[in-house]
Amino acid sequence: MPEKQYKNVFIFLDTDKHASPFDILTTIDVFPDAKILKYENVTVEDAEQIVHDAMFPRGPEGAGHTKIFINGRDFDRASAILGKVKECMFPPFELAVIVDPRGAYTTASAAVAKTLELSLAKNFGDLESKTVAVLAGTGPVGQMATRLYASEKANVVVTSRALQKASSLAAKVNEEFGVEAVRGAEVQSLEDVGKAIENADIVLSAGAAKTELLQLNTLRECGRKCRIVADVNAIPPLGVEGLDSNADGDELLPHVFGIGALVIGKLKNKLEAELIRKAVQQSKGIFDHEVAFDLAKKMIAEKLGKKKTSKAEPPKHWLP
Numbered sequence: 001m002p003e004k005q006y007k008n009v010f011i012f013l014d015t016d017k018h019a020s021p022f023d024i025l026t027t028i029d030v031f032p033d034a035k036i037l038k039y040e041n042v043t044v045e046d047a048e049q050i051v052h053d054a055m056f057p058r059g060p061e062g063a064g065h066t067k068i069f070i071n072g073r074d075f076d077r078a079s080a081i082l083g084k085v086k087e088c089m090f091p092p093f094e095l096a097v098i099v100d101p102r103g104a105y106t107t108a109s110a111a112v113a114k115t116l117e118l119s120l121a122k123n124f125g126d127l128e129s130k131t132v133a134v135l136a137g138t139g140p141v142g143q144m145a146t147r148l149y150a151s152e153k154a155n156v157v158v159t160s161r162a163l164q165k166a167s168s169l170a171a172k173v174n175e176e177f178g179v180e181a182v183r184g185a186e187v188q189s190l191e192d193v194g195k196a197i198e199n200a201d202i203v204l205s206a207g208a209a210k211t212e213l214l215q216l217n218t219l220r221e222c223g224r225k226c227r228i229v230a231d232v233n234a235i236p237p238l239g240v241e242g243l244d245s246n247a248d249g250d251e252l253l254p255h256v257f258g259i260g261a262l263v264i265g266k267l268k269n270k271l272e273a274e275l276i277r278k279a280v281q282q283s284k285g286i287f288d289h290e291v292a293f294d295l296a297k298k299m300i301a302e303k304l305g306k307k308k309t310s311k312a313e314p315p316k317h318w319l320p
């Protein structure tokens with residue numbers, strides 16, 4: 001009897017009304033023969049039921065070819081779904097799980113890694129003790145970027161139009177990391193933006209699409225310490241005035257270097273494809289922001305190591 005061949009099946013658990021085609025298309029491009037099943041408006045209870053029903057029909061070997069992809073705008077629900085999925089699986093029926101709600105984990109990993117790369121390439125050092133302003137950081141991308149900066153021991157000012165939103169995010173991240181390094185700030189006016197960036201070495205503009213958050217005059221006048229500005233908003237008007245989406249370390253103002261949204265997007269797409277590949281190579285495991293950020297750091301360490309012209313020596317803890 002020939003050995004049974006299992007198709008790779010990806011089960012999308014999406015908290016949104018419509019599952020995002022972005023991640024489905026990315027998956028199909030990485031594995032054109034994969035079968036996709038999608039569930040929408042998924043709650044934590046639904047997730048338990050769906051995963052239980054996915055664990056058993058193909059037996060332990062088939063379970064190794066069945067992948068879960070957790071997605072959706074509702075960041076907290078996506079995290080709760082992950083908790084439930086982990087809780088309901090047991091050996092030998094464990095499935096590999098990719099987690100990238102609305103692309104936020106891979107986008108934030110790419111954005112933070114690109115600012116680190118530029119900082120190292122310009123000999124500004126790594127992120128430890130740097131002050132980073134994450135503008136409009138209360139969305140999925142900004143929340144995760146705030147966490148990743150905190151994990152790298154940076155001080156973070158995270159802004160929102162509502163002080164309560166920014167402060168409660170800051171308190172949550174401080175508690176998660178056992179630090180006091182994150183603080184929330186309200187931004188309602190240009191003057192508030194100026195205050196939020198006045199001590200920042202790095203600014204990451206993480207606002208909604210089509211929203212300009214930082215004007216060049218404000219950066220020039222208030223961001224005197226700032227050396228790196230990055231933007232994740234690729235849909236005009238862009239997040240930072242004058243920062244081209246394709247900028248990759250280009251000088252935005254004298255001694256201030258920019259990273260545009262399409263450059264971050266390119267690395268984001270690579271990271272997501274790599275998470276999907278890893279989830280197929282390994283029959284079980286969680287492929288989330290930690291894996292994505294680790295991959296991103298390895299990619300930049302490799303890139304910087306290959307740059308013969310750069311004098312920058314990545315600090316040891318950035319090397320794989």
Ligand SMILES: NC(=O)c1ccc[n+]([C@@H]2O[C@H](COP(=O)([O-])OP(=O)(O)OC[C@H]3O[C@@H](n4cnc5c(N)ncnc54)[C@H](OP(=O)(O)O)[C@@H]3O)[C@@H](O)[C@H]2O)c1
Pocket residue numbers: 102103104107136137138139140141142159160161162165206207208209210211232233234235261262264265266268
């Ligand atoms: N480059 C890439 O590869 C890539 C991938 C995914 C997403 N993105 C982009 O990344 C950005 C962040 O994504 P996301 O899903 O985290 O964004 P989001 O949740 O849509 O928005 C982020 C924050 O922007 C603030 N905001 C909304 N409207 C605003 C306005 N009119 N003025 C000022 N602030 C406003 C809100 O904060 P408050 O209500 O707290 O003020 C919101 O929490 C988006 O531009 C998205 O298109 C890029």
